[in-house]
Amino acid sequence: MIVFSDQKLKEVKDIISHYPEGKQKSALLPVLHMAQEEFGGWLSVETMDYVAGLLQLEPIEVYEVASFYSMYNLKPVGKHLFEVCQTGPCMLNGSDDIIEYIKHKLNIQVGETTADGLFTLKTVECLGACGYAPMMQYGKTYREHLTKEKVDAIIEECKAKSN
Amino acid sequence: MTKKILLEKIDVPGIKNYEVYRREGGYRSVEKALTMKPEEIVEEVKKSGLRGRGGAGFPTGLKWSFIAKPEGIPRHLVVNADESEPGTFKDRYLMEFIPHYLIEGMIVSSFALGSNVSYIYIRGEYAWITDILDQAIAEARQQGWLGKNILGSGFDCEIYTQRGAGAYICGEETALLESLEGKRGNPRIKPPFPAVKGVWQRPTVVNNVETIAAVVPIINEGGEAYAKIGIGKSTGTKLISACGNINKPGVYEIDMTISVEEFIYSDEYCGGIPQGKRLKACIPGGSSVPILPANLLLTTAKGEKRLMNYESLSDGGFATGSMMGSGGFIVLDEDQCVVKHTYTLARFYRHESCGQCSPCREGTGWMEKILKKIETGKGEMKDIDLLWDIQRKIEGNTICPLGDAAAWPVAAAIRHFRDEFEWHVNNPELCLQQNYGLAHYAEDIRVPVA
Ligand code: FES
Numbered sequence: 114m115i116v117f118s119d120q121k122l123k124e125v126k127d128i129i130s131h132y133p134e135g136k137q138k139s140a141l142l143p144v145l146h147m148a149q150e151e152f153g154g155w156l157s158v159e160t161m162d163y164v165a166g167l168l169q170l171e172p173i174e175v176y177e178v179a180s181f182y183s184m185y186n187l188k189p190v191g192k193h194l195f196e197v198c199q200t201g202p203c204m205l206n207g208s209d210d211i212i213e214y215i216k217h218k219l220n221i222q223v224g225e226t227t228a229d230g231l232f233t234l235k236t237v238e239c240l241g242a243c244g245y246a247p248m249m250q251y252g253k254t255y256r257e258h259l260t261k262e263k264v265d266a267i268i269e270e271c272k273a274k275s276n
Numbered sequence: 277m278t279k280k281i282l283l284e285k286i287d288v289p290g291i292k293n294y295e296v297y298r299r300e301g302g303y304r305s306v307e308k309a310l311t312m313k314p315e316e317i318v319e320e321v322k323k324s325g326l327r328g329r330g331g332a333g334f335p336t337g338l339k340w341s342f343i344a345k346p347e348g349i350p351r352h353l354v355v356n357a358d359e360s361e362p363g364t365f366k367d368r369y370l371m372e373f374i375p376h377y378l379i380e381g382m383i384v385s386s387f388a389l390g391s392n393v394s395y396i397y398i399r400g401e402y403a404w405i406t407d408i409l410d411q412a413i414a415e416a417r418q419q420g421w422l423g424k425n426i427l428g429s430g431f432d433c434e435i436y437t438q439r440g441a442g443a444y445i446c447g448e449e450t451a452l453l454e455s456l457e458g459k460r461g462n463p464r465i466k467p468p469f470p471a472v473k474g475v476w477q478r479p480t481v482v483n484n485v486e487t488i489a490a491v492v493p494i495i496n497e498g499g500e501a502y503a504k505i506g507i508g509k510s511t512g513t514k515l516i517s518a519c520g521n522i523n524k525p526g527v528y529e530i531d532m533t534i535s536v537e538e539f540i541y542s543d544e545y546c547g548g549i550p551q552g553k554r555l556k557a558c559i560p561g562g563s564s565v566p567i568l569p570a571n572l573l574l575t576t577a578k579g580e581k582r583l584m585n586y587e588s589l590s591d592g593g594f595a596t597g598s599m600m601g602s603g604g605f606i607v608l609d610e611d612q613c614v615v616k617h618t619y620t621l622a623r624f625y626r627h628e629s630c631g632q633c634s635p636c637r638e639g640t641g642w643m644e645k646i647l648k649k650i651e652t653g654k655g656e657m658k659d660i661d662l663l664w665d666i667q668r669k670i671e672g673n674t675i676c677p678l679g680d681a682a683a684w685p686v687a688a689a690i691r692h693f694r695d696e697f698e699w700h701v702n703n704p705e706l707c708l709q710q711n712y713g714l715a716h717y718a719e720d721i722r723v724p725v726a
Contacts, residue, residue: 141459238362241368
């Protein structure tokens with residue numbers, strides 16, 4: 114069932130209060146972030162419709178926003194999502210090799226999820242960590258100065274978390 | 277050695293927290309500002325010569341003076357913390373390690389502009405930094421720097437953060453406002469300008485994080501004192517985020533009198549290039565500004581030492597110069613491939629085009645494809661001219677500056693490195709195994725001794 118807990122509903126209300134009367138649409142981006150976190154790491158149509166109802170929007174207003182921003186996943190993703198930056202400055206510092214290594218380690222291509230549903234690999238464009246390259250986003254944090262050893266350690270860490 | 281202003285206290289243990297920040301002299305500018313008239317604050321900012329630190333370099337005081345003041349309609353300050361220009365990670369540094377600096381600057385600026393509710397629009401990926409800012413806002417509120425009747429002045433102010441969700445275009449101010457309204461980040465046609473009709477059609481000023489932070493020292497020390505730092509119209513200090521092939525990537529605060537050469541080679545800043553390699557090229561102000569080969573980077577066409585400031589970096593126009601931009605300083609060593617690097621940037625801009633204007637939507641895709649073709653040894657000579665033609669048709673023909681931002685890197689790469697593009701076409705197999713490197717034009721590149 115796609116329903117926020119009372120605690121989360123309170124948070125939604127609080128976010129809406131940041132904007133003028135009647136402008137609750139402004140809460141859409143933050144509420145979509147919350148919904149994605151709560152309901153399995155991606156935004157199903159059901160989830161988006163639920164958010165539309167909460168904010169008194171037409172469903173299309175939610176779909177068009179969800180499909181515009183790259184952080185919203187419109188398809189299910191693995192339990193652990195690796196988003197590796199591949200833009201210029203990261204490329205200069207070896208992001209290509211890191212991406213190849215992760216592909217090889219997890220035995221998937223970019224955009225795919227491992228058969229056990231644990232890992233998804235994506236490439237992304239500059240995340241503002243160019244001086245700490247190569248890097249990836251994992252959950253709410255950045256993992257920077259990546260090396261093969263660090264990638265191994267992160268994968269182990271994820272596996273341990275899932276056990 | 278640059279006298280640090282914004283980063284002066286960054287290494288003080290615990291400076292993230294309110295008590296330490298306050299003990300180190302934090303929030304003094306709010307105490308002072310609230311005894312001034314809002315117009316006087318705008319005047320100080322004008323006197324300081326402060327220019328927008330996000331990329332465009334527009335005089336901040338002038339921007340502030342444009343804000344419309346229609347009777348009965350609230351006004352808003354929105355801080356642009358969307359920092360998405362490749363090579364740029366300076367605002368992040370400031371917000372992550374000394375968050376109260378931004379909050380302090382925002383309270384003063386909100387008072388000057390008459391904004392009772394101000395927002396920080398921060399890129400969605402900076403999720404943990406949003407938490408840091410929320411914490412700082414809560415502390416400031418608890419200490420009476422935010423809320424109703426601040427310090428008994430009668431001025432009310434609230435600050436809220438809002439996370440984006442992964443869209444470079446939202447760094448463009450009107451796209452940012454659309455996004456803040458909960459819509460797709462499609463830039464608006466100007467006029468009307470945000471100063472007249474911004475968020476929710478209300479008068480709005482959008483300023484970069486670093487710009488707003490700089491208001492703190494301007495109020496504390498006075499606009500004139502701030503204007504004395506730096507050179508010409510490049511007043512004050514600037515944060516530079518340096519990356520690519522350098523020994524010490526990171527964020528540096530510079531006063532804008534130092535030379536590019538010193539910035540790259542001095543141990544105080546980038547510390548030279550790893551493994552003693554030679555400098556090939558550099559993009560000095562974020563991915564959208566023109567790339568320059570080493571010789572033009574270090575010396576202007578007039579033969580003068582190039583300095584790290586607005587005027588000097590753009591000396592010679594796009595023919596032989598570049599721009600200060602956002603301060604995202606990307607260095608390429610002798611083994612890097614300019615075609616490949618440009619390809620990654622073209623891919624970036626294709627990915628980030630909002631799709632509203634055809635020249636940008638279609639053109640960025642074409643540029644990416646052609647660059648990939650050349651980079652992988654499948655290019656033809658006529659592709660280079662086609663690429664040139666496409667970038668020209670994008671530049672100036674779009675609603676927002678993303679079109680220009682996408683066109684410039686491609687134009688500059690062909691302008692200065694055409695031989696490298698041609699080499700790819702002429703050596704389809706070789707270009708897959710090795711880079712063009714520096715050998716072919718090393719003669720005219722003056723390589724400074726570290
Ligand atoms: S290029 Fe990878 S974080 Fe900026």
